Amino acid sequence: MRDDERGCQVAVSTGTPAAHARRATGLVAALGLLAGAAVLSLLVGSEPVGIGQVLRVLLADDRSDAAVIVHDLRMPRTVLGICVGVALGLAGALMQSLTRNPIADPGVLGINAGAALGVLVALVGFGIGTFRGYVWFALLGAALSTVLVYAVAGRGPGAGAPVRLALAGTAVGAALASCAEGIVFLNPKSFDEYRFWIVGDVAKPGMAVVGQLLPFLAAGVVLALALGHRLNALALGDELGGALGVRVVRTRVLVGLAVLLLSGIATAAAGPIAFVGLAVPHLAGRVTGPDQRWLLPYAAVFGGALVLLADVLGRVVLPSGELRVSIMTAVIGAPFFVVMVRRGRSA
Template identity: 50%
Template sequence: MPVETQAVPDEDAAPAVPPKPRGTATALRSAGLLAVLGALVLVGLLSVWTGTRGIPFTATWSALWHPDGSETSVIIHDYRIPRTVLGLLVGAALGLSGALMQALTRNPLAEPGLLGISLGSSTGVVTAIAFLGIGSVLGYVWFALAGAALASVVVYLLGSSGRKVATPDRLVVAGAAVTAVLYAFNSAVLLLNPRAFDQFRFWTVGSLAGRYLDVVYVILPFVAVGLLVALLLGPALNALALGDQMGRALGVNVHRTRILGAVGVVLLCGAATAAAGPIAFVGLVVPHIARFVVGPDQRWVLAYSTALAPVLLVGADVVGRVIGAPGEVQVGIVTAFIGAPVFLALCRRRKLVML
């Protein structure tokens, strides 16, 4: 009787559907990042060209590379270039801090203000205006940075009080409590001091107008250090996405990663908020767009968020100057109008759970 034999599959045989080569995916992501950087250059040129005073593009281009002390050259170099550079820095800081915050908390709805950073900056500005009489952006930018750092320290201490570790859930709850207290303090001070309220309202709307290169020089070191810290945490954040226990098993120091991530968020969000005021939706929406394009790899999400956010912010600033001519609509208002429907569309597409 013949013996029935079972065919053994050839282990060396190629699968029916070959997986996409890893090098191809990396090449596509790199090409996409270069395209985003090209869009960033284009938006920057539009920002230098566009303003409340119409200047032909040829005159703008000539004044950009050959300053001659004329009125057009002064407008380009003293007003529009500093505003554009600040927009690039603030946008990169907000986008990167938002991506870092969502990765640390594993919460897709997290944004830089979740840990009280934005309200901490606002409290520093309110204190500088109401109690110290400081009225310039360059004067209260340091108070905004100090307020952001102090609020973050308080949130971390509350989140790690007792013998418990500072888990993402505890940090979010502590951030909500600190935010409520700071909001009450700011409201009380501003209601009792009309002069401070009149000055603070121009800062709190979020704007790039009236900022010069000296403000850029102040926040540049903070943004640079925060950017370096955030980008170096990419591999560790990929491991933490699998959970704290799995992250430890993969050799990640969870406690140190969270502390460094919190430092990066404070530096980035604190500097951006101090320079331009609280600007909504940039740090919330951009990381979702980045993940939609490149997937869950935090290294690429952080890189794309750093490049995409300035495109959104500077582009929104250009739109505000165009639709508000001969005046302008502050960039914080424009980003809210742009970011809200985009975020709702992403939520419906990705089926995010909002708790």
């Protein structure tokens, strides 16, 4: 075991075996919730499909109308919703731990705004309209915004402090969002393409996008979960974390890289989806406490479940038509945010 991992072991109490067993049992229950949300996503829609039909479609060579609905429409939507929710839930948990700010999400470092601007440049400047093409622009935009935030926050007294990161990220994100609006204003033809993407949704992309997304998601998830020990130590403060053997700067860079990957690919695949990265870490923390080794996997599972449930609600809330998942997450997340602030949970 490396020195930084030894130090992290003493940073947060490991808890009793009974506590570990409760958390493990809770994680299994959370996975059950995610599985239930996935089943609902396959069943519910403008054309209801029975559970028996879904099983026949999944287990047999069924060529009925139900097979078209499940295979071609709802299965890709369900899998993409899980991937996007996992990415946003993990990214939000990492951001709140990194900045020590309970109302932080990936937008704090301007990552979502950078990714959105990158996609817009790909759509307008290069005529690239596929995920395989513009995901690289999204990641580049997210990376440049992160570097810019760290450059701004790394100057002067208190360089690199969490509060300075949050303030710099907010300013950079606002500037990048203004640039995107300016591009659309100067090039009205781009609006028709951009408006379908900017309102986050998981219905339009197909299974091909999911396959292209998975390698990026896997890399981000593995990196995020591997940082749990170090984040526990950094929660005690940079000085004490360093004394425990954690390489503070390297850990922050790795956390930023994980957030960049997770948030960048989620934004590229489904557009901006708000409040998932904000609300999910709080829900996970109420179950696990501050231990990041448990909070991160819980946040991933809860994130996937929240996006799927929001998508399902969006399909049935109107008598005709659907509400996009980003609208539903805002409807769910905004009251949560207000209640959290009123209870004094915000910093």
